[in-house]
Amino acid sequence: MIQTDRNAPVGIFDSGVGGLTVAREIMRQIPEERIVYFGDTARVPYGSKSRDTILRYSRQIVRFLQSQGVKAIVIACNTASAYALDEVAAETDIPVIGVINAGARTAVAATRNGRIGVIGTEATVGSGIYTKVMQEMKPDIQVIGKACPLFVPLVEEGLLHDSVTDEIASRYLSVLKNKYIDTLVLGCTHYPLLRSTVRRIMGEDVVLVNPAYETAIELRDLLKKSGMNRNPEEAFEGEQYQFFVSDLAEKFRDFATSILPNEVKETRQIEIENY
Amino acid sequence: MIQTDRNAPVGIFDSGVGGLTVAREIMRQIPEERIVYFGDTARVPYGSKSRDTILRYSRQIVRFLQSQGVKAIVIACNTASAYALDEVAAETDIPVIGVINAGARTAVAATRNGRIGVIGTEATVGSGIYTKVMQEMKPDIQVIGKACPLFVPLVEEGLLHDSVTDEIASRYLSVLKNKYIDTLVLGCTHYPLLRSTVRRIMGEDVVLVNPAYETAIELRDLLKKSGMNRNPEEAFEGEQYQFFVSDLAEKFRDFATSILPNEVKETRQIEIENY
Numbered sequence: 001m002i003q004t005d006r007n008a009p010v011g012i013f014d015s016g017v018g019g020l021t022v023a024r025e026i027m028r029q030i031p032e033e034r035i036v037y038f039g040d041t042a043r044v045p046y047g048s049k050s051r052d053t054i055l056r057y058s059r060q061i062v063r064f065l066q067s068q069g070v071k072a073i074v075i076a077c078n079t080a081s082a083y084a085l086d087e088v089a090a091e092t093d094i095p096v097i098g099v100i101n102a103g104a105r106t107a108v109a110a111t112r113n114g115r116i117g118v119i120g121t122e123a124t125v126g127s128g129i130y131t132k133v134m135q136e137m138k139p140d141i142q143v144i145g146k147a148c149p150l151f152v153p154l155v156e157e158g159l160l161h162d163s164v165t166d167e168i169a170s171r172y173l174s175v176l177k178n179k180y181i182d183t184l185v186l187g188c189t190h191y192p193l194l195r196s197t198v199r200r201i202m203g204e205d206v207v208l209v210n211p212a213y214e215t216a217i218e219l220r221d222l223l224k225k226s227g228m229n230r231n232p233e234e235a236f237e238g239e240q241y242q243f244f245v246s247d248l249a250e251k252f253r254d255f256a257t258s259i260l261p262n263e264v265k266e267t268r269q270i271e272i273e274n275y
Numbered sequence: 276m277i278q279t280d281r282n283a284p285v286g287i288f289d290s291g292v293g294g295l296t297v298a299r300e301i302m303r304q305i306p307e308e309r310i311v312y313f314g315d316t317a318r319v320p321y322g323s324k325s326r327d328t329i330l331r332y333s334r335q336i337v338r339f340l341q342s343q344g345v346k347a348i349v350i351a352c353n354t355a356s357a358y359a360l361d362e363v364a365a366e367t368d369i370p371v372i373g374v375i376n377a378g379a380r381t382a383v384a385a386t387r388n389g390r391i392g393v394i395g396t397e398a399t400v401g402s403g404i405y406t407k408v409m410q411e412m413k414p415d416i417q418v419i420g421k422a423c424p425l426f427v428p429l430v431e432e433g434l435l436h437d438s439v440t441d442e443i444a445s446r447y448l449s450v451l452k453n454k455y456i457d458t459l460v461l462g463c464t465h466y467p468l469l470r471s472t473v474r475r476i477m478g479e480d481v482v483l484v485n486p487a488y489e490t491a492i493e494l495r496d497l498l499k500k501s502g503m504n505r506n507p508e509e510a511f512e513g514e515q516y517q518f519f520v521s522d523l524a525e526k527f528r529d530f531a532t533s534i535l536p537n538e539v540k541e542t543r544q545i546e547i548e549n550y
Binding site (some may be wrong): 053164 | 317318321323325327328424425428429431432438439443458521522523548
């Protein structure tokens, strides 16, 4: 049996900055935990890549995070969760969780008419994973997926409240409105930043599910149940939150500072291909 | 002195599919030459990445193309030309050319009022390379650069003729219209696909420069001058045009077939990180 260091950090990774919305939720809900975050900014986006490539990249990142001594890993990216979670979890001797189970569970609990929409990248929607997971939870659930490939570039350009984003969102979401869904999963970590646009188009009666919130709860429960939760009284060396990227460390740091509760002092760039 | 095989293929690379507009021009103008094309579809886009990362990626690709026995290399990507051409050309024992010199030369020859616009990715425009190269050719040229980061995703989504693309293009180009440029360089290999939109917004009096055309001429002259041009009578083994990518070979093949004069029969996927 492997002795886990309860004082060790949790590893979180994403294709880039989107996973910071998950990191933020973890910081809020389990403020005693330490975090090592990795954003694959050299190879972003993942949403238009193949399963094999996403799996290869995810394995490299898991090896990097393990080299940093993490006690558990959160795949804070829907696409990587869709394509790499099962393999990576089976190969790794520490717990690995994704964002999809948490999002699916919340949506299944929330729906009243059994019709759930899922928006995400081409890869996530194309994988059919949300449908599979939700129908395993409740077989008669109907899931309508819709890929929204322009949402990530629009968010990255900062067009959060813009007529162009409204127009693109109206086109993407019209198919979901026509199917009378009552619950919609924001199945990409960038999409919570478009919540108000999506809310306005879908109307007040549709429940919007952000998997980040439930993922943080899942992590908290997992650490507690397995006796791996950190004792806040115990001392540790270095920063509580550490950030690594594969490119453009400074740009990442500025973005991270803008969405996290505290200033990000340092982001280090590594060559992820070497792991 | 290294003996060059005149029968060897020319290597062409790009971050993805955009460079096919350059390959197409080379096929038209020097139909006797053989081509090995590499598209870095696993790591696309380059336009939002750092100089160091683009240089590292370009070096890997040059090593791959040399392993295929190419006699010369065309960097068919403005961003990689901007950040990697000088280093890669100095390190490599075969000729390497980019697309920027050709585009700059055409624009400087075309302008009457000395005011030239350049549109491209954030990385290309941020590098200032077009300004530098054009002012070396003619010191009193005024260059106004404008990054158009949403053009690539819009093209990749197929929104070539769409009200959203019109709106985004109007915003990007308004700053250039206000500066009374008479010549505009399409400084990204995706942009020629938006030529009609750009034409409508800029008006008939502005010359639109596509560097692909002049790059093909530069390659033709270089091969001829150095006695490296292929003898069309000589036989060779295998396909005249070979295509390699780092991801999603089938999707690439379909796109390539849609823009090249002949059907692309096969595209092979390689692990570019191993080079």
